[in-house]
Amino acid sequence: xxAPGPDAAIRLVEAPxxxxxxxxxxxxxxxxxxxxxxxxPGITRPEGDAAAAELARLSSERWDAALVEVVLAVVLSDGxxxxxxxxxxxxxxxxxxxxxxxxxxxxxxxPVPDHRIGLVRRRPxxxxxxxxxxxxxxxxxxxxxxxxxxxxxxxxxxxxxERHGRG
Numbered sequence: 001x002x003a004p005g006p007d008a009a010i011r012l013v014e015a016p017x018x019x020x021x022x023x024x025x026x027x028x029x030x031x032x033x034x035x036x037x038x039x040x041p042g043i044t045r046p047e048g049d050a051a052a053a054e055l056a057r058l059s060s061e062r063w064d065a066a067l068v069e070v071v072l073a074v075v076l077s078d079g080x081x082x083x084x085x086x087x088x089x090x091x092x093x094x095x096x097x098x099x100x101x102x103x104x105x106x107x108x109x110x111p112v113p114d115h116r117i118g119l120v121r122r123r124p125x126x127x128x129x130x131x132x133x134x135x136x137x138x139x140x141x142x143x144x145x146x147x148x149x150x151x152x153x154x155x156x157x158x159x160x161x162e163r164h165g166r167g
Contacts, residue, residue, distance in 0.1 A: 009034065010052040015041035019089050020070075027070075030089075035060060040068045041089040047071075047127065054126035062130065067092060067120060069127035084120070084129050094120060094129075095146075100153050104132060106146060114138050117145045119158050133158035 015021065015030035020042025029048050030041040033055075040048070051068045058066060067084035072091070084092040084107070092109040098119065109116035118134030132155070137145040148161055 010056050012045060012048045012052070013038055015089075018042035020072075020085060020091060024073075031055065031068075033060075033063060035063075037063075039063060039066075039087040040085050042085050042091075043068055043070060050127050054123055054128040057125060058128075058130075063087060065131045065134075067129040067131070069122075069129060086116070090116065092116060092120075098152070099150060101155055101158075104155065104158075106149055107131075108142070108146070111139050115142050115145075117142065117149070118162070119149060119152075133162040135162055 011032045013030055013032045014028060015038065016028050018028050018030065018041035021027035026044045027042045029043050029045055030038040031048050031052060032038050047068060047070050055063065055066055064087045067086050069082050070085050072083045080093055080095055082094055084094065086092055086109070090109050090112060092107050095106040095108055098104040098106055101119070103121050104119045105121065107118060107120045114136040116134055117137045119132040120129045121132055122129050135145065152158060152161060
């Protein structure tokens with residue numbers, strides 16, 4: 001079980017420059033944590049309220065690996081979704097369930113300038129996900145990295161992929 005961070009009280013704060021809020025004024029919020037950092041810029045008030053309690057259950061070492069589930073008004077491909085916002089405000093799409101690793105999903109973020117690609121899992125207590133393994137991958141290496149993740153057959157291999165085998 002996770003131990004609460006240094007200050008389990010997480011507050012909703014304004015984030016007027018959130019990248020995800022540039023076209024949607026309701027997405028100009030973030031969560032302020034007890035370590036003084038604002039995370040998840042680009043969430044809405046209801047998304048922040050829904051995620052705060054679960055994020056407070058995480059140890060402070062895991063805050064930056066967390067992702068908050070958000071609803072974006074865009075078209076999805078069959079089976080893809082939901083969208084997630086990471087601690088820095090980058091958008092990540094859950095591509096789909098991993099074919100062999102129960103409870104894990106393939107995910108890919110926008111290229112800023114590289115894609116953040118990896119495996120994520122949904123936490124049980126709210127609209128919060130977390131990275132299990134992730135890497136920054138150039139757009140040219142994106143398909144190879146996703147193929148390498150897709151080929152994993154044991155959750156223990158995720159750490160090895162993260163360290164070395166990104167496709």
